[in-house]
Amino acid sequence: MAAVNEINKGMNDRRATYIEYAQAVPLAYAIDPDACIGCGLCENTCLAKAVKYNDKEEETTVTVGSVILSPGTKGYDPSNLDFLGYGKFPNVVTSEGFERILSAGGPYFGHVMRPLDREEPKSIAWLQCVGSRDINKCGNGYCSSVCCMYATKEAMIAKEHIHGDLDAVIFNMDMRTFGKDYEKYFLRARDKEGVRYVKARVHTISEVPETGDLIVQYVDESGERKQETFSMVVLSVGLTIPDSAVELAKRLNIELNHYNFVATDPFAPVETSQPGIYTCGVFQGPKDIPGSVTEASAAACLAGADLSEARGTETKTVTIPEQKDVSDQEPRIGVFVCNCGINIGGIVDVPAVQEYAGRLPNVVFTDSNLFTCSQDTQEKIKEKIKEHNLNRVVVASCSPKTHEPMFMETLEACGLNRYLFEMANIRNQNSWIHSKAPELATQKAKDLVRMAVARAGTLKPLAQKVISVTQKALVIGGGVAGMNAALNLGRQGFDVILVEKDAQLGGFSRKLHHTIEGGDILAYLDKLIGQVNAHERVEVITEARVTGFGGYKGNFTTDVEIGPGKEKRTIKHGVIIVATGAVEYQPKEYSYGDDDRVVTQIELADRLEEKGASDLNTVVMIQCVGSRNDEMQECSRICCQNAVKNALHIKKENPDTQVFVLYRDIRTYGLLEDFYKEARERGVIFIRFENDAPPKVKASAEGILVSVKDHILQRDITIRADLLALSAGMRAADTDELSGIMKLNRNQEGYFIEAHVKLRPVDMPGEGIFLCGTAHGPKLISEAISQSQAAASRATTFLAKPEIKLSAITAKVDTEHCVKCLTCVRTCPFGVPMFNTELGVIEIDDALCHGCGSCASICPRQTIKLSFYEDDQLACKIDALLAGGM
Amino acid sequence: MIVAKRKPFDEIKDFLKDYKKVLTAGCGTCVAVCLAGGEKEVSVLNAELDMARRLDNKPIELGAITIERQCDREYLEALDSMVEGYDAVLSLACGAGIQFLAERYPEKPVFPGVDTTFIGVNQDVGWYEERCRSCSSCVLGMTAGICPVTMCAKGLYNGPCGGTNKGSCEISKDQPCAWYMIYERLSKQNRLDNILKITPVQDWQNQKPRTVIQPGYKTSENSAEK
């Protein structure tokens, strides 16, 4: 029976028995009760008797110690906004629908087509803030936080997928690309990929009946009425809370705010009004994936702290079968070629690649799969390994970076050593980039498979060493983030040492007064410092400087110098949380430092706290000082809300003070939008300027004269201000010394780099090292708190285990042929190789070796081998590639 | 340690121009340690030779072996079965090793792949400095552990000469005066009287190869010592 495919937004059909989408977990069929006609054929047909046709919903009771609510979000349904024509004009789709159009598993298999006639669009308009920042039509006053980025991404991918030129236009009020590295992405879209950004809110869409094209009408910034015609329109719909989640909250007696997000305190961002019940993701407030993943870990941290006493009491362990010894066997290689939906199969001739692989030396079995990474394929691979007695496996699919560990586990599950595995990346390095030349892509896929097979034949089983873990944490930085990380780890039941370079805890937050919601930061800080000092598991060391560092995950050693006397102490610990913070940018612009009437927002807040605003006639604020410019491309994220916060403070104290905010885009994301609205309601004037026409500032006896071109008036205006507040951006704290000693990577802006932006947002690339607070990038206090809870949670996963397995990719010395020339000792970036004076040999400690291979490539007698990357394991790839005749 | 450096490629290539099958023999001790003649350098040189000869349309067949030391006959033995199959041998050992190898296979042309340069120390990876000229009459005991034969431009046993110039040698400002250094160090050790002692000059004339037999190691075979 056919049914409408909801996941593809109704753009195609599916059957009444169906799998929702290819990556669904669990990957199992379900029966759609609305479409089912009750024939019962499925139950009778299934040989495995897996279909329970008359299965009914059941209620069960589980007893738990904590609850986490993460019911997720629902895209806003724009059907009621009749002026947009959604549901009426087929070529108007929502952003969710467009995501499906772009997807290989979508209705058009990844080919960008418009629904009406399946023609490739020549132009697409994205309309921002549909169902967001709109109290007029839908009551959602908040900003959904994610739409500016996803629209930009969709525009870029569409441009890439479409064969001709695509005119991609994003109609927006403000571009809110405030996340870490987001501004760079936006600039690339605009300046390099040619995505057009138009400042306007579209008021009417109508259809050209003959063509299905859409006429988009809007008023531009100068007030002029305009219209443009597009092949397609994408409505960038906002995030909403589904009714079911609201019901759930009611049943649990959880307080929600006026937009149905969970009501939370800025200092307790993932705690609900019910103790023991936590929340994360969009239910907490609109946010993107990194934010949601971070909050998920934060919620897990608090939920886990409540249960810490019971940790490990109900765990089940997976038993891995004993490893088969294949060392004496000739290589028997199995090659599994992945279609990755149509990601690979749509371009590369997968059957031809599979057939080719079958003819390569040592290959005894080949197969191809729609998604080699799916759960059922893992089972299939296991069967084939056993059936064909495979002792090496090659998967030709995507990146080992993302999928190698999973396939390695599959090998282990059938008794094969995990290192007898090799991947050929025929997607990211091939089909994705050579999509316009399928024949070349097929040839290259064969080359890559041949190289992988050659290497697979040379692979050897490697043993992973098991080491014990020092179940103690070191937190570097005693600001809000560091203290929260330490306190939460203490609550999880682990000893923590918190080192702070200053004499006092608190960090940058000491300079702050209130959050925009009105939370008293100093009172919070006092309480937090009290809790940290009082916690029996947390030891605080102030005036501490890290001077030395060594060891490895689970067993680190850090040297610190403490106090004016430089007292030395060595700390042994299993994990590190880096929370070194950030500082306010010291402006060089706009006469700052030359004139007392020019201050930063932090200084303005101090002044308002001390003297109020009664003596101020006019205050001007300039945004993006030291952010979003050539020197610092990134957005500092917090300055818009800071300006709005101070503007509101002034207006509340003295409604007669005129406040002007000169801005480029107001980025009051999420629920902060309410405060932006309130500021406008209270008479704060917001004037937009372009980056290439910044305001001009002149000091005079009568005041600071600020000139700026008003976009609505289309002329320069001059404001005489008593006070000019610069929204100075954030700068990473100076961590040159620390990052050198601890060998931690930072980005161009000096912020530490996480292991993966979305998937591992608080892990650092080095194992056992975590990151939180503004050391990661600019953020609000509430965000720093949830991130520090997340870091504590991630660190807990490490500390909770008394022992860990090490990577087997380490350097090994053949001591028999080693001439002890010390070249490796002098070359190793981590000082690992040592001359053992007792045994008289050079030794490389497995646990310390980082596996970079520097020693192996410099050994004059070629006696050092890096496991998994031995010389012949690399050379055979070169040979195999070139044997094909390039 | 003996320090050597790779000969210019063109020179090596010229040595081998008439041979079609050559064995490149590395040495696993001094020259390996100074990154000039171990397994790594053998394979790099062979790769170069292979490519260069192919470009000249005169392909060459190359063998590779690195033994512990070419200055020990027991280790050289490993070559016996191989050498026969080659037209020539290219040795990356020091001058001593090369000669010992050449001596063992008198009918085979043997060529040096390195220039043996000095006895020196390791300052860092790939960085060596000369410290000894093996003069056979060590004066380090009187010169505070600084060798004037090596460090002094004139190799003076008694110095300094009139060319000493505020710590530098007259030949270059960057070249320290050995005898100035000796004076400074002796003075720190309160042993300046040593500098006044006259050391008889070394007679470098009529040199012949020297032989050393350590006391207690004399056997009937080597007792022919002069």
Add this chain to the structure above:
Amino acid sequence: MRLDYPSNIKIIRVPCTGKVDVMHLLRAIQKGADGVYAVGCLEGACHYNEGNLRARERVNHVRRLLEEIGIEGDRVRMYNLSSGEGPTFAAYAREMAENIKMLGPNPLKKH
């Protein structure tokens, strides 16, 4: 990011460019590759401190060795970028391919 670059470029994964040996680079040319290049982290940002600096030294060494033999040293290059710079990666790939196109095929292939 799915940025296009020439399909005649194949990637061999190493843990760090510090693992890239003179022999690996020479071998590629010896076996008939028209060019070979190492792509490492930005200088000063090596995950293993100075692996990329050592790699650059080695690349320069190999370039000299090739020149000695009579093969253009510019067939071997080193590029640096950060992992977030997909477009730069693609740009370097195209640049390298252009460079090789200009130099023509590996002269060894005729022999």
